[in-house]
Amino acid sequence: MQADARDYDAIVIGSGMTGGYAAKELTELGLRTLVLEAGRPIVPAEDYSEHRPVWEMPFRGRGDRQYVIKRQAMQRSSVSFDEGSHQFWTDDIDNPYTTPEGKPFQWFRARQVGGKSIIWGRQVYRWSDLDFEANAHEGIAVDWPIRYRDIGPWYDRVESFIGVSGKRERLAHLPDGPFQPPMPMNCVETHVADRIRSSFRGERLMTMGRVAVLTAPLNGRSACHYCGPCQRGCITRSYFSAVNATLPAAEATGRMTLRPFSIVRHLTVDPSSGKVSGVHVIDARTRVSHEFRARVVFLCASAIESARILLNSRTAQHPEGVANSSGQVGRNIMDHIKNAGANGRFDGWTDRRVVGDRPNGIYVPRFRNVSSRHADFVRGYAFQGSASRPGWQSRIQEPGIGVALKQKLTELGPWTMNLNGYGEMLPREENRCTVHPTMVDAWGIPVLHIECSWGANELAIQKDMAVTAAEMLEAAGAKQVQPHTNATTPGGANHEMGTARMGRDRRTSVLNGWNQAWDAPNLFVTDGACMTSSANQNPSLTYMALTARACHYAVEQLKRGNL
Ligand SMILES: Cc1cc2nc3c(=O)[nH]c(=O)nc-3n(C[C@H](O)[C@H](O)[C@H](O)COP(=O)(O)OP(=O)(O)OC[C@H]3O[C@@H](n4cnc5c(N)ncnc54)[C@H](O)[C@@H]3O)c2cc1C
Numbered sequence: 254m255q256a257d258a259r260d261y262d263a264i265v266i267g268s269g270m271t272g273g274y275a276a277k278e279l280t281e282l283g284l285r286t287l288v289l290e291a292g293r294p295i296v297p298a299e300d301y302s303e304h305r306p307v308w309e310m311p312f313r314g315r316g317d318r319q320y321v322i323k324r325q326a327m328q329r330s331s332v333s334f335d336e337g338s339h340q341f342w343t344d345d346i347d348n349p350y351t352t353p354e355g356k357p358f359q360w361f362r363a364r365q366v367g368g369k370s371i372i373w374g375r376q377v378y379r380w381s382d383l384d385f386e387a388n389a390h391e392g393i394a395v396d397w398p399i400r401y402r403d404i405g406p407w408y409d410r411v412e413s414f415i416g417v418s419g420k421r422e423r424l425a426h427l428p429d430g431p432f433q434p435p436m437p438m439n440c441v442e443t444h445v446a447d448r449i450r451s452s453f454r455g456e457r458l459m460t461m462g463r464v465a466v467l468t469a470p471l472n473g474r475s476a477c478h479y480c481g482p483c484q485r486g487c488i489t490r491s492y493f494s495a496v497n498a499t500l501p502a503a504e505a506t507g508r509m510t511l512r513p514f515s516i517v518r519h520l521t522v523d524p525s526s527g528k529v530s531g532v533h534v535i536d537a538r539t540r541v542s543h544e545f546r547a548r549v550v551f552l553c554a555s556a557i558e559s560a561r562i563l564l565n566s567r568t569a570q571h572p573e574g575v576a577n578s579s580g581q582v583g584r585n586i587m588d589h590i591k592n593a594g595a596n597g598r599f600d601g602w603t604d605r606r607v608v609g610d611r612p613n614g615i616y617v618p619r620f621r622n623v624s625s626r627h628a629d630f631v632r633g634y635a636f637q638g639s640a641s642r643p644g645w646q647s648r649i650q651e652p653g654i655g656v657a658l659k660q661k662l663t664e665l666g667p668w669t670m671n672l673n674g675y676g677e678m679l680p681r682e683e684n685r686c687t688v689h690p691t692m693v694d695a696w697g698i699p700v701l702h703i704e705c706s707w708g709a710n711e712l713a714i715q716k717d718m719a720v721t722a723a724e725m726l727e728a729a730g731a732k733q734v735q736p737h738t739n740a741t742t743p744g745g746a747n748h749e750m751g752t753a754r755m756g757r758d759r760r761t762s763v764l765n766g767w768n769q770a771w772d773a774p775n776l777f778v779t780d781g782a783c784m785t786s787s788a789n790q791n792p793s794l795t796y797m798a799l800t801a802r803a804c805h806y807a808v809e810q811l812k813r814g815n816l
């Protein structure tokens with residue numbers, strides 16, 4: 254074991270969406286900050302490939318099937334996984350986990366500087382008190398220790414920095430922010446939006462997706478030029494990622510030390526003060542162990558990895574892991590339920606086509622259980638989707654030969670539109686991860702056993718998504734409307750959260766209202782682990798706002814000598 258003699262004020266574990274944000278805030282507030290990242294560094298000029306056409310790729314964009322089936326069998330099931338992005342996804346062999354027979358869990362991970370912020374879908378929506386008060390109103394799990402007024406200014410701060418384009422809609426349950434101009438809807442989307450507004454008397458509406466992609470330059474980053482495959486990186490830094498924005502901001506302060514290939518194995522705790530006294534790291538390349546120390550530690554390794562670190566930090570004094578006197582670490586895993594909605598065909602507009610590859614779609618905000626109660630379920634869901642005209646891909650199996658076939662393949666098909674639901678998942682203690690008794694990863698660190706399944710409420714939500722999506726498309730005049738509800742695996746929405754929840758009572762929660770561990774006051778957990786419920790909105794904006802808020806609180810407490 255090598256002890257690092259350097260003196261840091263703060264350690265941030267993980268350099269992805271939340272770790273990058275913590276690094277930016279802590280360094281800008283004057284703290285010498287060590288960022289420990291398990292994966293490799295990213296060099297945009299070498300690693301990004303969004304402008305490389307698939308015909309220049311060795312496997313024409315599909316990837317080396319033999320390699321990915323062997324090493325990335327789970328990760329490759331994501332729609333964002335392709336030959337240009339596969340290097341941004343975790344190696345499943347080096348980083349295994351287990352699930353019970355018949356209860357799969359899709360755990361999508363990204364182990365490199367920037368984490369999943371390089372491959373995310375960039376959709377960003379605020380929560381409201383409809384979400385923060387729901388647990389308390391319905392007597393489910395525990396109450397959030399915060400309300401919208403506590404996080405509102407932090408949403409403003411984060412949105413202004415990351416750059417969010419979107420339309421202000423003045424919805425109380427989906428608050429607006431300081432948006433850049435929205436991306437435009439195409440002709441059919443505009444038509445459907447008008448029809449939904451008039452047919453559902455304002456109860457349902459369709460807006461442009463709120464997305465962390467610039468439509469105007471910001472802080473040296475360029476507006477998006479609609480090239481399309483964002484999951485492969487973005488050399489113009491038009492979409493927000495830690496590599497594109499927060500880590501450069503932290504670097505610019507001169508106070509960040511970024512240490513890639515640094516796998517945090519566990520934390521050590523000072524038995525007298527209860528504070529985290531050290532962060533134990535295994536160097537991914539040399540396998541040498543190191544110990545780092547700082548006055549405050551931010552755990553941002555992503556929800557389930559953070560739970561793993563806490564659960565692996567077992568001592569005689571903390572047999573269940575650090576910060577776990579409540580027994581809640583690893584419990585209440587949530588995701589969003591998806592794979593239900595509808596699609597339909599629109600006749601007309603055949604002189605119009607989509608130009609460019611807009612990295613965004615439309616959004617129908619939640620309308621269930623907003624102003625009236627639904628009989629079959631609590632909470633709600635939103636829709637994402639888009640309208641387009643299929644090209645040659647839809648005729649790939651048509652018979653033919655020569656000029657006639659080629660001519661046919663250049664013609665576009667009719668307009669179609671799809672709506673895909675994302676529904677809230679309720680927290681349940683039995684949805685949990687635990688340390689596997691025998692299995693370890695490639696570095697000898699115990700791995701997780703993850704047990705998670707949908708409850709009746711989620712399945713009722715999923716059923717309703719197909720019905721209301723079809724209703725809206727029919728109201729807009731679509732033909733051949735096809736509702737669909739397909740089986741979906743927990744984790745599949747990429748929004749895993751909730752393994753170290755915030756709460757008002759240390760006996761039933763892991764973190765207080767400032768993301769501070771009840772048991773270890775200099776430990777802050779600000780990734781999705783902290784979530785007390787899941788709402789239905791894509792969650793990363795809320796993680797970043799909570800991270801920024803916790804950083805300012807921690808620095809204030811440090812200045813007062815409280816940590
Ligand atoms: C395909 C896809 C689409 C998505 N789309 C959206 C979307 O549209 N909107 C949205 O809100 N969210 C979306 N998400 C989810 C979003 O990416 C995550 O919510 C977000 O990245 C979580 O941030 P994080 O900081 O917790 O984790 P990450 O961004 O994953 O960062 C965690 C970092 O910690 C590092 N790490 C892990 N373990 C250790 C360890 N032991 N020691 C040191 N470092 C460690 C990892 O290598 C990684 O760099 C999407 C995700 C995927 C995969």
Ligand code: SF4
Binds near residue numbers: 480481487490610612
């Ligand atoms: S954000 Fe825009 S410019 Fe950047 S990769 Fe995506 S589509 Fe291309």
